[in-house]
Amino acid sequence: MSVKRVLASAPAKIILFGEHSVVYGKPAIAAAIDLRTYVRAEFNDTGAIKIEAHDIRTPGLIVSFTEDSIYFESDYGKAAEVLGYVRQAIELVKEEADVNGKGITVSITSQIPVGAGLGSSAAVAVATIGAVSRLLGLELSNEEVGKLGHRVELLVQGASSGIDPTVSAIGGFIHYQKGEFEHLPFMELPIVVGYTGSSGSTKELVAMVRRNYEEMPEIFEPILNSMGRLVEKAREVITSDLDRDLKFQTLGKLMNINHGLLDAIGVSTKKLSELVYAARTAGALGSKITGAGGGGCMYALAPGKQSEVATAIAIAGGTPMITKISREGLRIEEVE
C-alpha cells in the first residue's frame, strides 16, 4: 500500500557547552529537550511544493478594507526567505527519490520559539526530511537524516557545525566534534531555560564572529581554544564516577567560564546577562547563553533550586521553562 500522509516530529536542543567554537572544529556538548516541531507531509495534484508554516509571523502586512472585501499584501521576499530551511529540506529529499511529477504539501506546527537558541531551524529541517523521505518511500536512519539536516543548514546559513541537526535527529545527550558524535551517559539535568523574548539570527551571529575572528585571529584563537578545553573538562566530569553533587558543582563553574568567553566574543546581550546573573543570585550553580546568542535563551544548572531560579528569571523579565532531556530524536508519529 502506498503512503499518502506522514506526520513526523523532531526536538529542540540546548547546547550545554561549546556553541560558536564548535563551528571552528572544537568539541561541544548538547542535549535534545522535550519541545517539538511537527511536520505533516502529503502529496498534492498541483506538482508544486506547498509549505504551510503556522508559527511564522510575516513582517510588513498590509490590509486594505472595502465595503465588502479585504485584501492582504505582504513582504513576499522575506516570507520566501524565512521558509528556506523547509524548502531546502524538501529539495534535498526530492533529489534522492522519484516523485513522478507529484507535488508535496508540508504543514508545520511547532512548540519551539523561533531564533531563540533552541535549534528551531534544525528541528524544522529534521522533521521535514523525516516526513518527506518516509512519504517518498526512502529508508533513512535518524543519523542519515541528521547529516541531510546539516546540509540544509550549510545551504541556508553558509556555515554550520552540524551539532543542532545531529542532536535533533538522534536525541539524548551528545559530545560532538567535526561531524562525529558520541552519546554521553544519560543524566537527569536539573536545568531551567530562560527566554529573553527577543530573537537572534544564527546565520548573522556566526558571520559576525567569523568577521571579528578574521580581523583579530591572535585574540580569538586562544578564546576558542579555551572553549574547546572546557568542553573536554566537562566531558571528563560527566563520564567520571564522581558523585552527582560534585559533578554539578564543577559543571556549574565551567558554565560560568563558558558564558564569560561567549560574552568576550560579542554574542551576549544586556538582557541575556541579566537573566544569567539573576539565576546565579537565586542559587544556580552555573548559567550561560545557550545557542547562538544575540537574544534568545540562557540556561541555568540549579539542583534543588529550579523553582527559585525560574522565579528569579521571571522577575528579571524573562520567560522561564523547566524542561527535560528528550531521549528520542526524530520520531515518525503517524503514517497513512
Ligand SMILES: Nc1ncnc2c1ncn2[C@@H]1O[C@H](COP(=O)(O)OP(=O)(O)OP(=O)(O)O)[C@@H](O)[C@H]1O
Ligand atoms: N516552525 C517553523 N516553521 C518554519 N520555519 C521555521 C520554524 N522554526 C524555525 N524556522 C526557520 O528557522 C529560522 C530560525 O533559525 P535560527 O538558526 O536563526 O535560530 P534557532 O535555530 O531558533 O536558534 P539556534 O540556531 O541558535 O539554536 C527561522 O527564521 C525560520 O527560517
Ligand SMILES: C[C@@](O)(CCO)CC(=O)[O-]
Ligand atoms: C552558534 C552555533 O554554534 C550553535 C547554534 O545552536 C552554530 C552551529 O554550531 O552551527
Ligand SMILES: [Mg+2]
Ligand atoms: Mg538554528
